[in-house]
Amino acid sequence: MSDKQYALFEEQQRARGIDIEKVKNKIKQLKVETPSWGFGDSGTRFKVFEQEGVPRDPFEKFEDAAQVHKFTGSSPSVAIHIPWDKVDDYKALKSHAESLGLSIGAVNPNVFQDDDYKFGSITNADPAVRKKATDHLLECVDIAKEVESKAVSLWFADGTNYPGQADFRKRKNWMQECLQTMYNRLDDDMRMLIEYKFFEPAFYHTDLADWGMAFNMANKLGSKAEVLVDTGHHPQAANIEHIVAYLLDEKRLGGFHFNSRKYADDDLIVAAHNPHEIFLIMQQIVAAEEDKEDPGASRTAANIAYMLDQCHNIEPKIPAMIRSILNVQNLYAKACLVNLEELREAQEKQDVLWAEEVVREAYECDVSPLLKAVREEIGAAVDPMKAYRESGYGEKILSRGKGGASW
Ligand code: PSV
Ligand code: MN
Numbered sequence: 352m353s354d355k356q357y358a359l360f361e362e363q364q365r366a367r368g369i370d371i372e373k374v375k376n377k378i379k380q381l382k383v384e385t386p387s388w389g390f391g392d393s394g395t396r397f398k399v400f401e402q403e404g405v406p407r408d409p410f411e412k413f414e415d416a417a418q419v420h421k422f423t424g425s426s427p428s429v430a431i432h433i434p435w436d437k438v439d440d441y442k443a444l445k446s447h448a449e450s451l452g453l454s455i456g457a458v459n460p461n462v463f464q465d466d467d468y469k470f471g472s473i474t475n476a477d478p479a480v481r482k483k484a485t486d487h488l489l490e491c492v493d494i495a496k497e498v499e500s501k502a503v504s505l506w507f508a509d510g511t512n513y514p515g516q517a518d519f520r521k522r523k524n525w526m527q528e529c530l531q532t533m534y535n536r537l538d539d540d541m542r543m544l545i546e547y548k549f550f551e552p553a554f555y556h557t558d559l560a561d562w563g564m565a566f567n568m569a570n571k572l573g574s575k576a577e578v579l580v581d582t583g584h585h586p587q588a589a590n591i592e593h594i595v596a597y598l599l600d601e602k603r604l605g606g607f608h609f610n611s612r613k614y615a616d617d618d619l620i621v622a623a624h625n626p627h628e629i630f631l632i633m634q635q636i637v638a639a640e641e642d643k644e645d646p647g648a649s650r651t652a653a654n655i656a657y658m659l660d661q662c663h664n665i666e667p668k669i670p671a672m673i674r675s676i677l678n679v680q681n682l683y684a685k686a687c688l689v690n691l692e693e694l695r696e697a698q699e700k701q702d703v704l705w706a707e708e709v710v711r712e713a714y715e716c717d718v719s720p721l722l723k724a725v726r727e728e729i730g731a732a733v734d735p736m737k738a739y740r741e742s743g744y745g746e747k748i749l750s751r752g753k754g755g756a757s758w
Contacts, residue, residue, distance in 0.1 A: 360720040367690060367712075371721070374687040377640070378725045381683050383609070383676050384428045384456040384658040385419055387412040387436050390669070392757035393618070393662030400664060404748035405755030409436040410447050412756065415748070417451035419672045422739050424731030426676050428456035430504065430658055433491055435461065435756070445498045455498040457544065457606070457656060460491040463508035463552070471509040473529035474522035474558045481529055488533040495541065502656055503537070504579060504606065505530075506546040510553025510560075522558050527571060534572045544579035544605040544656065545569055549586060551616065561585075562594045569603050577605025581660055582621065582629070583612040592631040599639040602651045608660030609679060618662050620671055622678040629679070630714050633686035641691055667745060673735050677722075684721055688713035 364371050390412045392405050406412040409431065416429045429448065438444050448455050462472035462484045470476065472484035488505070495503050509526070511517050534543060547565040548557055559565050562578055569576035578598050585591055598604035609629070611619035622629040639645070639652035657679065663671040689710055697706035723733050732738030739745070 357720040357724050360717075364688065364716075367688070368692070369688055369690065374684070374721070375725050375728070377637075377687050378680060378684050378722070379729055381425065381680060382428070382657065383426050383679050384430050384656065385416045385426050385672050385676075386430045386432070386658065386660055386662075387416070388432050389659060389661050389663065389672060390415045390756075391435070391662075392755055394664050395618075399757060401753045402667070402755075403753050404745070404751050405668070405753070405757075406748075407751055407755045409438055409444060409756075411751070412436070413444070413448050413451055413453055415669050416672075417453055418669050418739065418742075418744050419676065420452060422673055422732045422735035422742075423676045423680075424726065424729040425680060426672070427452065428454045430457040430459060431455055431494075431498075432459040432461055433487075433494060441494055441497045455500050457502040457504040457658060458491045458495040458498070458500050459504045459506070460488050462487055468508070470517070471522065471558070472507060474507070474509040474517075474526050476517065476521075481525055485529040485532050488529070489536050492533060492536040492541070496538065501541050502544055502606070503533075503541070504544040504546065504656075504658075506548065506579075506581075507557075507559060508552050510550075510557035511555050512553055513555055516555065519556065526558055527568065530568065530572055530576075534576060537575050539575070542575045542577055542605060543572070544577055546579040546581050546584070546608065548581065548584040548616075562598065566598065566601065566603055569605075577603050579606040579608060579656075580604070581608035581610070582632075583608070583610045583614065583616045583619075583660070585612060587612070591628065592635045595632050596635040596639070599635065599648050599651055600645070602647045604651055604655060606656035606658060608658055609675065610659065610661045618664055620661065620663075620666075620678065621659065621675050622682060626678070626682055627714065630682040630685050631710075633683045634689055634710060634713075637683070637686045637689065638691060638694075669745065670736060670739055673739055677735060680722060681718060684718040685713050685716060688716050688718070 361371050390406050392399055392401050420426045467480050475481050491503050545565040547559040547561050549560045565578045609621035611623050613619050613624055636652050639648040642648050659675050694709045726733050
């Protein structure tokens with residue numbers, strides 16, 4: 352990218368009333384966590400295609416994640432999933448992460464892959480199963496404390512497949528009881544992120560089906576509980592940016608799992624098919640970040656834990672993660688270019704087309720000169736995809752062979 356292209360971009364943005372230095376700083380501050388499980392083998396219920404070079408243990412997962420951070424400069428933490436990332440010595444995993452320039456991010460309990468959880472975990476009618484699940488949640492809080500992670504991220508496969516199968520209200524109360532036990536174990540500076548999903552693997556009902564249920568649960572538990580929005584977990588017509596704005600206003604938006612809902616869940620690259628939707632979500636976040644009249648909303652927005660929740664089944668995993676980070680940055684950068692004062696004026700005048708145009712204009716800006724300048728300034732690769740391709744790392748790890756870790 353030539354200096355000329357950047358100078359032209361800056362001039363155009365200044366003319367639109369945008370403070371480009373401020374925008375650059377905002378982009379530099381945006382960090383997106385990668386999921387350890389996204390580096391392992393994964394698939395659909397029809398087939399897991401094993402890839403050559405997949406990490407064989409959690410330590411190697413961190414080595415691959417470090418490549419994503421090395422080239423993007425924007426993904427310094429990695430979420431772990433227990434027991435997929437169970438190790439004897441969590442301090443050793445933490446030191447290994449740190450030696451690679453990473454930290455351990457959200458700790459994700461797994462209460463969906465044990466035979467005991469066939470009919471649910473914290474909503475199971477059997478108190479012994481509920482206790483087993485709760486003990487695992489507590490174990491994960493303790494692991495988070497040990498690795499100095501400040502977030503435990505919760506998703507439950509709990510639900511039913513047939514009418515009459517279980518008592519909805521009893522399950523709701525059991526869930527609250529178990530989560531309260533876990534909540535009470537959190538330190539004051541920790542938070543629990545509650546994720547919802549409206550179907551799968553249960554298909555008649557899920558116990559945390561939507562943002563409203565997660566929000567209600569978070570409210571009942573206390574201020575350390577917040578809602579996590581997984582972009583793949585909504586019906587096709589849901590207006591996710593509205594949900595995001597609502598949760599920001601309620602100061603309960605804790606985090607994101609980015610992916611694409613074309614698959615309905617966690618497997619496709621964020622914004623691969625719906626960049627406009629991710630842009631509109633980011634626009635709500637930027638508007639809250641900049642809201643001087645509601646400091647609570649801007650604090651909440653500044654505190655969002657951005658994470659990818661993607662498993663790449665047919666494409667190589669490391670560059671797929673890099674692509675995902677670039678997509679998120681690209682759409683956040685565009686969102687930063689919305690002239691918020693002009694938007695407010697258009698909204699006050701109730702000028703529908705003007706307001707829509709203000710938002711559209713930012714979306715249609717080419718932000719590549721801006722992102723290249725930011726990457727240069729933070730010492731990341733100017734073209735991270737190309738730099739990774741040319742680094743030889745993808746070839747080097749092939750010696751690991753096939754049959755690495757899988758979820
Ligand atoms: C469930 O579909 C989910 O989105 C949760 O976040 C899990 O922890 C993750 O996927 C596992 O792949
Ligand atoms: Mn998720």
